[in-house]
Every structure is written in C-alpha cells, then in structure tokens.
Amino acid sequence: MKKGKSFILxxxxxxxxxGCMFAADRxxxxxxxxxxxxxxxxxxxxxxxxxxxxxxxxxxxxxVPAVLLLxxxxxxxxxxxxxxxxxxxxxxxxxxxxxYGHGASTAGLIERGYVNHKVSVNYGxxxxxxxxxxxxxxxxxxxxxxxxxxxxxFNDHYSKDxxxxxxxxxxxxxxxxxxxxxxxxxxxxxxMAVSGHSMGTWSSWSVAADYAGKDIxxxxxVLQCGELFRDSVYDTGKISxxxxxxxxxxxxxxxxxxxxxxxxxxxLLKTPLRYEFLGTTAANAAWxxxxxxxxxxxxxxxxxxxxxxxxxxxNRKGLAVALEWFDNAIDLPxxxxxxxxxxxxxxxxxxxxxLLILFAMFPLMDILLALxxxxxxxxxxxxxxxxxxxxxxxxxxxxxxLLSGASFPFMTQLGHALLPLPEKIFRMTVGNGFLGWYLxxxxxxxxxxxxxxxxxxxxxxSEDPFNLGAFLSSLIVAVIMVGFVYLVNMLYYRLFDxxxxxxxxxxxxxxxxxxxxxxVYLPFFAIFYxxxxxxxxxxxxxxxxxxxxFFAFLANWLHNFILMAGGVILIVLLEYIPFFMEIGPGAxxxxxxxxxxxxxSILILFVPQVLFFSILCTYCYRKTGKAYTGALVAAMLAxxxxxxxxxxx
Numbered sequence: 296m297k298k299g300k301s302f303i304l305x306x307x308x309x310x311x312x313x314g315c316m317f318a319a320d321r322x323x324x325x326x327x328x329x330x331x332x333x334x335x336x337x338x339x340x341x342x343x344x345x346x347x348x349x350x351x352x353x354x355x356x357x358x359v360p361a362v363l364l365l366x367x368x369x370x371x372x373x374x375x376x377x378x379x380x381x382x383x384x385x386x387x388x389x390x391x392x393x394x395y396g397h398g399a400s401t402a403g404l405i406e407r408g409y410v411n412h413k414v415s416v417n418y419g420x421x422x423x424x425x426x427x428x429x430x431x432x433x434x435x436x437x438x439x440x441x442x443x444x445x446x447x448x449f450n451d452h453y454s455k456d457x458x459x460x461x462x463x464x465x466x467x468x469x470x471x472x473x474x475x476x477x478x479x480x481x482x483x484x485x486x487m488a489v490s491g492h493s494m495g496t497w498s499s500w501s502v503a504a505d506y507a508g509k510d511i512x513x514x515x516x517v518l519q520c521g522e523l524f525r526d527s528v529y530d531t532g533k534i535s536x537x538x539x540x541x542x543x544x545x546x547x548x549x550x551x552x553x554x555x556x557x558x559x560x561x562x563l564l565k566t567p568l569r570y571e572f573l574g575t576t577a578a579n580a581a582w583x584x585x586x587x588x589x590x591x592x593x594x595x596x597x598x599x600x601x602x603x604x605x606x607x608x609x610n611r612k613g614l615a616v617a618l619e620w621f622d623n624a625i626d627l628p629x630x631x632x633x634x635x636x637x638x639x640x641x642x643x644x645x646x647x648x649x650l651l652i653l654f655a656m657f658p659l660m661d662i663l664l665a666l667x668x669x670x671x672x673x674x675x676x677x678x679x680x681x682x683x684x685x686x687x688x689x690x691x692x693x694x695x696x697l698l699s700g701a702s703f704p705f706m707t708q709l710g711h712a713l714l715p716l717p718e719k720i721f722r723m724t725v726g727n728g729f730l731g732w733y734l735x736x737x738x739x740x741x742x743x744x745x746x747x748x749x750x751x752x753x754x755x756x757s758e759d760p761f762n763l764g765a766f767l768s769s770l771i772v773a774v775i776m777v778g779f780v781y782l783v784n785m786l787y788y789r790l791f792d793x794x795x796x797x798x799x800x801x802x803x804x805x806x807x808x809x810x811x812x813x814x815v816y817l818p819f820f821a822i823f824y825x826x827x828x829x830x831x832x833x834x835x836x837x838x839x840x841x842x843x844x845f846f847a848f849l850a851n852w853l854h855n856f857i858l859m860a861g862g863v864i865l866i867v868l869l870e871y872i873p874f875f876m877e878i879g880p881g882a883x884x885x886x887x888x889x890x891x892x893x894x895x896s897i898l899i900l901f902v903p904q905v906l907f908f909s910i911l912c913t914y915c916y917r918k919t920g921k922a923y924t925g926a927l928v929a930a931m932l933a934x935x936x937x938x939x940x941x942x943x944x
Contacts, residue, residue, distance in 0.1 A: 298661070298662060298665045300658075301658040301659075301661040301662050301665075302658070302662060304658040305655055305658040305659055305662065308651045308652070308654060308655035308658070309651075309652070309655055309783070311651050312647075312648040312649075312651035312652045312655070312783070313648075313787075315644045315645070315647045315648035315651065316644070316645065316648045316787050316790070316791050316793060317791070318644050319641045319644035319645050319648070319791065319793055320790075320791035320792070320793060322380065322637055322638065322640055322641040322644070323348075323376065323380055323638075323641050323791075323792075323793070325380070325383065325384050325637075327351070328350065328351055328384070329348050329349065329350055329351065329380075329383045329384070330348075330349045330350075330351055331346065331347070331348055331792050332346075332347050332349075332792075333345065333346050333347070333792060334347065336468075336471055336472060336475050338400075338402050338406075338468065338471065339402070341400070341401040341402040342400065342401055342402070343392060343393060343394075343395075343400045343402060343468045343471065343472065344372070344392075344393040344398055344399040344400050345372060345390050345391060345392045345393065345472060346372045346373070346379070346390075346391045346792065347388070347389070347390050347391075348379045348380065348382070348383035348388065348389040348390075348391075349383070349388045349389075349481065350383055350386050350387070350388070350628075350629075352386075353386075353388055353481035353482075354480075354481050355480045355481060357481070358481055358482060358483040359386055359387055359388050359481060359482065359483060359486075359628060360386070360387045360388070360482075360483055360486035360487065360488070360621075360625040360626065360627065360628070361387060361388040361389070361390070361476050361477070361479070361482040361483070361484075361486070361487045361488075362378075362382050362387050362388075362389050362390075362487070362488045362489065362490060362621065362625075363389075363390050363392065363469060363472055363473050363476055363487070363488075363489045363490075363502065363513075364378055364379055364389060364390070364391045364392070364489075364490055364491065364495075365392055365394060365466075365467070365469050365489070365490070365491035365492070365494075365495030365496075365498040365499055365502075366391070366392075366393075366394065366397065366398075366491070366492060366493075366494075366495050367491070367492040367493025367494045367495050367496075367519075367520075367608075368443070368493055368494040368893065368942060369397075369724075369725055369799075369800075369893070369897075369940070369941045369942055370397065370492070370493075370799070370800060370940075371393050371397050371398035371399075371800045371803070371940060372391035372392060372393050372398055373391070373793075373794070373796060373800065374492065374608055374798065374799070374800070375391040375492070375608070376391070376638060376641065376642075377608060377609045377614060377636075377638040377639060377641075377642070378490060378608070378614065378617065378638075379391050379638075380637070380638035380641065381614060381618055381636060381637075381638050382618070382621065382627070384629065384631060384637070385618065385622070385627040385628070385629045385631050386627050386628030386629040387621070387625070387627055387628075388476070388479065388481060388482050390472055390475070390476045392468060392469060392472040394467035394468050394469065394494070394495070394498060395407055395464075395467040395468050396467075396724075396942040396943050396944065397467075397942050398800075398803075399803075399804075399806055400468070401806065401808060402468065403722070403943055403944050404439065404467075404724070404942050404943065404944055405435070405439065405944050406463065406464060406467075406468070407439065407462065407463065407464060407465060407467055408442075408447065408460070408461050408462040408463035408464065408465070409435070409438040409439040409441075409442045409460055409462070410438070410442060410445065410453075410454065410455060410456040410460045410461060410462060411430055411431060411432070411438060411456045411457075411458055411460060412428065412429060412430050412431060412456060413428075413429060413431050413438075413441040413442065413445075414427060414428050414444065414445065414453065415427045415429070415555075416555055417444075417522060417523060417524055417525070417551065417554055417555065417568055418444060418445070418446075418449065418453060418524035418525065418528045419524050419525020419526070419527045419528045419568075420525060420568065433712070433713060434712065434713060434715070434716075434718065435718055435944070436711075436712060436718060436724055436727070436944055437712040437713055439944070440711070440712055440724070441712075442462060443494060443497060444497065444522055444524075444551055445462050445465070446462060446465040446497055446500060446501050446504070446529075447461075447462040447463060447464055447465040447466070447501055448465075448500075448501060448504035448505070448529050448534060449462070449524075449528045449529050450528060450529060450530065453528060464501070465497055465498065465500075465501040466498045466501035466502045466505060467494070467495075467498045467501075469489070469491075469495075469498040469499070469501065469502040470501065470502050470505040470506070473487070473489065473502050473505075473506065473511075473513075474511075477511045484510065484511045485510055485511065485514075486514060486625040486626060487511055487512075487513055487514065487625065488513050488514055488515035488516070488517070488621055488624060488625050489502050489503060489513045489515075489516055489517075490515075490516070490517035490518070490519065490617065491517075491518065491519065491521075492519035492520060492607065492608050493519070493520050493521075493549070493552075493604065495519070496518040496519065496520065496521030496522065497521075497522065499516055499517075499518060499521070500516070500518075500521075500536070503516050503536050503537070504529065504534045504536075507533065507534045507535055507536070508533065508534075508535070512537065513537060514537050514538060514592070514624045514625050515537060515538040515539075515540070515620055515621055515623075515624035515625060516536055516537065516538065516539045516540070517539075517540045517542070517617045517620060517621070518539065518540065518541045518542065519542045519607050519608060519613065519617075520542065520543070520544050520547055520549070520552045520604055520607050521541055521542075521552065522551050522552055523541070523554070523568050523569065523572050524568075525567075525568065525571070526571075535592065536592075537592035537624070538587075538589055538592055538593075538594040538595075538620070538623075538624045539572075539594075539595055539596075540594075540595075540596050540598065540616070540617060540620045541572070541596070541597045541598070542598050542600055542607055542610075542613045542616070542617065543559060543582075543597050543598065543599050543600065544559070544600055544602050544603055544604050544606075544607045545559050545599060545600060545601045545602065546559075546601075546602065546603040546604075546871075546874050546875070546880075547559065547603065547604045548603060548604050548870070548874075548880055548882075548891055548892060548895050548896040549604055549891070549892045549893075549896070550883060550888040550891060550892070552604065554566065554568060554569070555888070557878065557879030557880075557883060557884070558874075558877050558878070558879050559599070560877070561582075564577070564580040564581065564582070564597075565577045565580065569597070572595060572597075573586045573587075573595045573596075573597065574586050574587050574593060574595055582597055582598065582599040583596070583597075583598055583599060584596065589623045589624055594620075594623070594624075596616075596620070598612070598613065598616045600612055600613050603896065603899070604896050605798070605799070605896055605899065605900070606798070608798065609638075609639055609642060609798055611634070611636050611639070614633075614636055614638075615633040615634045615636065616633075618633040619633045642797055642798055643797075645793055645795065645796055645797060646796075646797035648787070648795060649795035649796065649797065649801060649802070650907075652780055652783050652784075652795060653780065653907060653911075655779070656776045656777075656779065656780065656911070656928070657911075657914055659775070659776055659779055660772060660776055660914075660915065660918065660924070661918070663772045663775060663776075664772065664918065664919070669768050669771060669772055670768070671764045671765055671767075671768040672765055672768035672769040672771075672772050672919050672921070672923070672924060673765075673918070673919050673920060674762060674765050674919065674920040674921050675920050676836075676840065676841065676920040677759040677833060677836075677920075679838070679841055688835060688837075691834075691835055692835065692857070692858055692861075695830070695831070695835075695858050695861070695862070696857070696858065696861035696862045696865065697862065697865075698736070698739060698862070699736065699861070699862030699863065700861070700862030700863060700864075700865040700866050701862070702732060702735055702736065703732060703862065703863060703866050703894070704866065704882055704886055704890040704894065704895065705886075705890065706728075706731045706732040706734075706735050707728035707729065707731060707732045707894040708728065708889065708890050708894060709728075709731050710727045710728040710729065710730050710731020710732060710734075711724060711725065711727055711728035711731070711893070711894070714727060714730070714731045716730075718944055720815055721815060721816075722808075722812055722943040722944045723812055723816065723937060723938055723941055723942070723943050724941065724942050724943065724944065725893065725894075725897070725937065725941045725942065726812070726816055726937040726938060726941060728893075728894055729937060730816065730819055733819055733820065733823040734819065736823060736826075736827070737819075737822055737823055737826060740826040740827065740830060741826070744826070744830075747834075759833060762921065765919075765921050765923060766921075766923050769919065769921060769923035769924040769927060770923070770927055772924055773923075773924055773927035773928045773931060774927075774931075776928050777928055777931040777932060777935070780795070780802065780932075781802075781804075781935075783795075784802050784803075784804065785804050788804055796940075799900050799940070800939070800940030800941075801936050801940065802935060802936065802939065802940075803939040803940045804939070805938075805939055808943065809938050809939055809943075812938040812943065813934055813935060813938040813939070816934050816937065816938055817930065817931065817934045820930040820931075820933055820934040821926070821927060821930040821931075821934075823930070824926040824927070824929045824930040824933070825922065825923070825926045825927070825930070827859070827926070828912055828916070828922035828925055828926035828929070829922045829926070831855055831858045831859060831912075832855065832912060832913070832916040832922045832925070833916075833921075833922055835854075835858060837850075837851065837854050839851040839854065840916070840917065848913065848914075848917065851913055851917065852909060852910055852913040855909050855912065855913045856905075856906060856909035856910075856913075859905055859908065859909045859912075860902055860905040860906065860909065863898055863901060863902055863905065864902060866881075866895075866898060867898050867899075867902060869881040869882075869885065870882055870895050870898065880895065881895075882895045904933070904936070908925075908929040908932070908933070911925055911928060911929060912925030912926065912929055913925075915928065
C-alpha cells in the first residue's frame with residue numbers, strides 16, 4: 296500500500312474508533328443524565344479503586360437507592376457496566392469496585408486470606424471421613440485459589456486453621472466499599488443492595504453477612520453464577536440474608552456453581568442445598584419462580600439462563616430479572632421497562648473501537664516500514680525451494696496442533712497453582728497459567744529446532760539465518776505499533792472513562808505494579824511468539840505465502856490460523872460439545888473437574904484473540920519476510936492483556 300493511502304486509512308480507522316467511543320460514552324451516561332466518575336478508597340498503605348454512576352438528579356434532599364457491584368475473578372469494575380448503567384438509568388447510585396488484586400487497586404488478592412485445608416463440595420455438605428474436607432500444602436497461591444469458596448463469616452472450622460492462617464476478608468474489599476457507598480450524601484442507606492458475578496458472589500455473601508442486622512444491611516442480593524452453602528457453616532442466630540436471587544447459567548464451566556454436578560438440570564432442584572435455599576420442598580422447587588416475601592426478606596428465586604459462565608454478566612434475560620428484583624427490594628425511582636436494555640450496545644461499540652484501533656496498526660506499520668531508518672525490517676522471503684512439502688508438512692502441522700491442544704488444560708492449571716515460581720516476582724495468577732503452557736511449548740520448539748538444524752547441516756541445507764539488524768528494526772516498529780494502541784487507549788480513558796475491551800478486560804492502562812509485571816512476563820511471551828511464528832510463518836509456509844492479492848492473503852492466513860489456533864479449537868470442541876449434549880463439560884468428563892474452570896472458560900476469549908494475532912502475523916510476515924515484527928507485536932499485546940487486566944497476588 297502506498298504511503299499516502301496508508302496514512303489516509305490510518306486516520307479513517309482512528310476517527311471511526313473515536314466515534315464509537317464517543318457513542319459508547321453517551322450510552323454509559325444515558326445522554327447526560329448520569330454522572331460517571333472514578334475514585335480511590337484508602338486501604339492501609341494501598342487503595343481500592345472504583346467507578347461510580349450517579350443520576351444527576353440525586354442530592355442530599357433527593358436521596359436515591361444504591362447498589363454495590365462486585366466483579367468476578369480476572370475481571371475489573373467495567374465488567375459490571377451493564378448492571379451499573381441499567382440501574383443508574385432507573386435512578387440508583389451504583390459503585391463498581393476493583394476488588395483485591397484486580398483492576399487498578401493496589402491491594403493484592405492475598406488480602407482475602409487463606410487456610411491450609413480445602414473443601415471439595417459445597418460447604419456444609421463436606422466431611423473429613425469422606426475426604427471432602429482435607430488438608431493441603433503447596434504454593435501460597437494454590438492455597439488461596441483452593442479457598443475461594445471459603446468465606447470469612449463461616450465458623451472457625453472452615454475459616455481458620457491450626458497454623459494461625461485465616462480467611463480474613465472474603466468480601467475482597469467489598470465491605471469497605473459498601474460502607475463508603477452508604478455514607479455518600481445522596482444515598483438512602485436504608486435502600487441498598489449488592490450484586491456480584493462469580494468470585495464477586497462470594498464477596499456479595501460476605502458483604503451481606505458483615506452488615507446483617509444493621510440499618511444499612513443489603514435489602515437484596517443478586518448472585519450472577521453463585522455458590523450455595525448449608526446454614527450450618529455460619530451462625531444463623533447473628534446472620535441472615537435478605538431477598539436472594541441466583542442467576543444460574545445452564546452451561547457454567549465452574550463445577551462449584553453447579554453443585555459439583557456434571558450438568559444443570561431439574562435434578563439439581565431436588566437436592567437439599569437447593570430447595571432449602573428456596574425455602575420449600577423438593578416437590579415444589581422450581582426454576583424461574585419467586586418463593587417467600589420481599590417484605591420480610593425471605594424472597595428467593597433461581598433463574599435459569601441458557602448461557603455460559605462469562606456471558607451471564609450481559610445476558611438480557613438475567614439483567615431484566617435482576618432489575619425487577621432490585622425494584623421489588625429497594626424501589627427504583629424511575630419507571631423504565633425491565634426489558635429496556637441499552638447497556639449492551641455500549642459493549643459492541645467499544646468492541647468495534649478496539650478492533651478498529653488494532654487494525655489501524657496495519658497501515659501504521661506500512662508508514663513506518665517506508666521510513667529509510669526502519670526499512671531494515673524488510674527482508675526477502677526465503678526461497679520457495681526450501682518449503683516443507685507433502686507428508687512432512689502435514690505431519691508437522693498435526694503435531695503442532697495436537698501438542699498445543701493436549702498440553703493446554705494441564706500446563707495452564709499447573710502454572711496457575713503449582714509451578715514453583717517466586718511469588719513476589721511472578722504475581723499474575725492466570726499469567727502463571729499461560730507461562731506454564733508457554734514454557735513447555737518453548738522447550739519442545741527449542742528441541743525440535745536443534746534436531747532440524749543438525750539434520751539440515753548433515754544434508755548441506757542452509758538455514759534462513761537470524762538477522763540482528765532486521766530484528767532490531769522490527770523491535771522498534773513493534774514498540775511504536777503497540778505504543779500507539781496504548782496511547783490511544785490512555786486518551787480514551789481520559790476522555791470517556793472507557794478502555795478498549797469487550798466484556799472482558801483486554802487493554803487497560805498500567806499502574807506501577809502492573810507495568811513491572813508486564814516487564815517480568817514479556818521475555819517469556821516474546822520467546823514463545825518468536826519461536827512459534829518462525830515455525831508456522833517460515834518453516835511451514837505454503838505457496839500462498841508468495842502470491843499477491845487478497846485471496847492469496849486469505850489462503851495464507853487460513854493456513855496460519857489453523858496452525859496457531861487449531862489446538863485450542865480442538866479443546867473448545869472437546870469442552871462444549873459434550874456440555875451441549877447434556878453429558879457435562881469435556882474437561883470434567885475426560886480429565887476431572889480439576890482441569891475445568893478458568894482456563895476452559897477463558898477459551899471463548901482466547902480463540903478470538905489468536906484469530907486476530909494470526910491475521911496480524913500473516914500480514915507482517917508477508918510484508919517483511921521475517922517473523923520478527925508480527926511475533927513481537929503479538930507478544931506485547933498478549934502480555935499486556937494478561938498483566939494489565941487479570942489478577943495478581
């Protein structure tokens with residue numbers, strides 16, 4: 296593409312993305328009727344960050360109800376945006392918290408606390424005799440992760456251990472935020488509620504327990520994919536919960552949110568855990584039916600949603616049911632139909648903006664490569680006579696796909712909890728999962744490259760050598776490309792209080808903790824993507840690599856995408872086909888529930904990410920003749936996603 300055309304395309308994409316962000320901001324502020332701000336709540340030497348939505352007509356003389364929203368594991372306050380926008384449109388003040396170890400908060404997840412035992416069934420259904428209550432050892436993060444279901448208001452048998460450890464604050468800072476919200480001058484503290492998703496449901500239970508019996512006790516609790524427990528695990532004489540709604544995802548990948556059963560079915564209603572929660576009998580228990588009364592706080596309901604775990608936060612039916620529940624409990628001031636949902640449009644607009652900015656890197660790269668100082672990044676493609684052909688290429692492709700797919704469930708979980716890493720340096724929990732997987736694949740690729748080099752040397756075949764000058768020029772180009780995305784993202788956050796994302800936190804601005812983590816993990820990500828790109832783009836290149844035109848690019852990209860994402864796509868199919876067939880999630884069925892959960896549910900986000908990376912890397916390789924630029928950009932973006940948005944100890 297000519298330099299002038301590249302510049303015009305770059306500007307068009309940038310302007311289109313800015314228009315999307317402006318429109319998204321209008322939605323989150325309900326066309327000026329809602330004031331959106333951000334702030335910090337001091338926590339010792341640290342702080343917790345939040346995003347606050349306040350109707351502009353709220354005041355000390357016109358107090359409004361208030362809701363605290365708590366996100367799930369690996370998320371941040373913006374994951375709560377759909378609920379926040381819809382509640383604020385209906386007249387409530389809403390505070391969305393970045394919980395311990397998440398978002399821009401500086402207090403780590405370790406503040407939640409841990410003990411040296413775990414329970415492998417719903418609390419209250421466990422026993423030492425059956426082995427469902429057992430001691431554990433291992434890394435600090437392993438013990439922490441094994442105690443997500445263990446809450447600080449549970450009795451000492453669960454929440455403390457003989458070594459002096461305890462679950463100190465399972466609200467993950469939520470109780471502190473709830474108190475802060477209650478004291479805002481325009482909040483009616485007697486009309487407050489709390490809601491959370493996933494990890495945030497345990498936080499919600501904990502907030503409600505901490506304020507039970509007080510004037511500001513939550514009048515409603517909405518659990519978006521939550522776990523239930525028996526009354527015997529806490530002091531029922533001191534703690535009660537008002538008007539609890541459970542939104543149940545039919546295809547929840549996390550076993551504890553479906554009572555450790557393989558599937559969510561009507562049989563679940565017949566268990567004591569479920570019908571006791573509803574306050575009825577097994578014969579009368581039902582989905583989508585309210586039991587009890589709002590007037591005395593006994594209202595209970597389980598709404599069955601035909602969605603998966605992560606998408607529950609933006610499920611239209613779930614939102615509508617939750618809005619009606621809040622209205623019944625705290626009397627939302629504005630009469631807007633519960634099914635009138637606009638917040639999801641904000642997510643699509645921000646998604647469009649993110650894609651536009653990412654694709655704006657393409658013409659930006661063309662502009663940079665046209666500069667004489669950076670033209671060294673462009674080299675001739677290796678001769679097509681050295682391409683792998685026939686069975687050799689097919690065998691290599693199959694091994695690449697099978698190795699990446701087969702190792703994903705095991706190595707990610709190993710890295711997540713048990714890989715022996717210095718935990719004061721490698722603080723990213725899900726980041727450690729990907730690190731474990733990448734390290735295995737790096738070792739395999741290094742070994743296979745050594746074997747290949749030895750064989751080629753014996754045959755007198757010359758390799759495409761490493762070119763230091765091209766690498767350094769490519770590194771500069773990659774830094775500028777990713778730096779452009781970062782600066783634009785930072786600008787949008789200043790202008791609109793929005794970053795580039797879609798439901799899940801993709802690109803967030805770094806604080807001091809997270810920029811250090813980015814630098815810690817980046818070398819490993821870079822080595823992986825350089826080796827992987829070199830293998831796929833160069834060693835396994837095909838005839839379409841050398842052809843020009845759009846259709847040649849498509850053929851080349853499809854080949855590369857299959858190799859880059861084929862393994863994880865196989866795992867996606869293995870996970871969800873049995874689930875949709877009512878057998879259960881594939882990880883639970885074939886490997887056991889230990890290998891289900893976070894890294895299986897994350898695949899619905901990871902596959903689109905790899906889809907974009909495959910387009911990016913194909914474009915870069917065809918433009919430069921080397922794997923360097925695409926690999927370095929992909930590594931920086933992937934590392935940014937993991938360290939900028941996910942949780943840290």
